[in-house]
């Protein structure tokens with residue numbers, strides 16, 4: 159598994175950190191996780207093809223995690239290149255996996271943009287998930303578990319048969335469900351939004367991350383979703399000082415992590 163951190167920031171605009179987006183390669187499968195604003199061009203900027211993917215997974219519908227769904231569908235229809243409608247390559251039906259409420263948002267986007275997002279060449283597939291498990295042809299398996307955020311939100315587990323598994327928290331506060339998810343994974347991509355002294359419900363602090371790491375026993379933490387007041391190095395120090403002994407990676411935009 160190869161995880162590219164496209165965006166490790168939030169809705170707060172800062173110079174060197176862009177909003178949420180991750181690109182996961184597992185064997186021949188390609189997955190976009192949380193296409194926040196600008197994700198389509200930011201993925202291309204990292205040398206990856208945002209159009210050549212098997213699915214888009216959304217953790218929740220806050221715009222810093224989902225704003226580029228419409229631009230992605232627009233590009234999928236009109237872009238020129240190996241995946242363009244004019245090429246010989248057949249167009250795959252795009253799959254969007256998201257928590258409850260996405261279908262309503264999608265219908266609203268269709269009301270506004272209509273045929274700009276639709277084509278006779280393929281059909282957009284939508285899966286609304288809650289506590290859901292399923293397998294893809296090729297053996298990749300997925301699991302979603304509801305998290306603790308302001309709106310319906312899920313964390314995901316991406317697993318290769320007899321291979322590694324990656325868990326992703328999406329946005330969440332500390333909850334037993336996140337511990338449950340992380341306990342099944344080799345690595346946890348986890349939000350670390352705010353320092354302990356600026357704690358906010360629905361988000362994680364370094365102490366919360368340490369607790370999840372230790373209670374789940376997950377061997378690797380990949381920290382992401384830093385608000386500007388969260389110094390990533392300080393986050394790593396706090397997690398270490400709390401007693402977590404596994405590997406800790408402070409995510410940066412463009413970082414590639416093997417799992």
Ligand SMILES: [Zn+2]
Nearest residue numbers: 168220222329
């Ligand atoms: Zn967020």
Ligand SMILES: [Zn+2]
Nearest residue numbers: 218220307329
């Ligand atoms: Zn959020």
